[in-house]
Amino acid sequence: MCRHLGYVGPTRSVHDVLTAGAHSLARQTWAPNDMRGGGTINADGFGVAWWGNEGQGRYRSTQPMWSDPAVNETLPSIRCGAVLAAVRSATESMPVETNACAPFADGRWAFSHNGVVRGWPDSLEKWSEQLPVRDLLELEAPTDSAVLWLLLRHRLREQDPIPALTSLLRDVETTAPGSRLNLLLGDGHEMWASAWDHALSVLVTEDMAVIASEPYDDDPNWQSVPDRHFVKARPGHLIITPI
């Protein structure tokens, strides 16, 4: 099951966010600690979205993070105060292609999903029927995560992140029980995430906030998020609440 990471804090390079710490997201590409039976390594591509003084940007690749030259040649010169990144272990039967790599993005939003929707695609049919046809035409890849993004994006037009994410989780659980639904949403200022049958940790100080599938270092202030809990975080602000 993929690994993801969200950061909001002091300005630094995108490369630094991906590689800092003895157990950085880059290292979690080939040596994750806590996949909970969902795959072994995260070598089916990666993606990163950033929010900086020069605006927002995104880079995605089907190469593992360790072999894509952009990681060392391009990302060190991009500076930003917020990042949302993911490394991918494609679920069986889902394609390995750039468009299938999180983060999915639209406007100020970026989104990632760690996990699998059981019974996909049938189990998401009921919810997808409620989407405008225009949205369905924009499906980036035939994967469970790409459909989850369309469903969430539609709800975000009418709802705040917490009700949008909560209603999506509850709906998907009714038609796809047993799914693993660690969702991560960011807007460059705040982050929202769910722990739903998968690993999730959070580190918040006055200056910065990080939400990550796995802690990237041994800072004792990392908190493990209990299962079926929701996180909202920004620098100096953390809420962990049952879903």
Ligand code: GLN
């Ligand atoms: N099911 C999603 C995909 O294939 C996420 C994979 C994962 O979390 N391992 O892209």
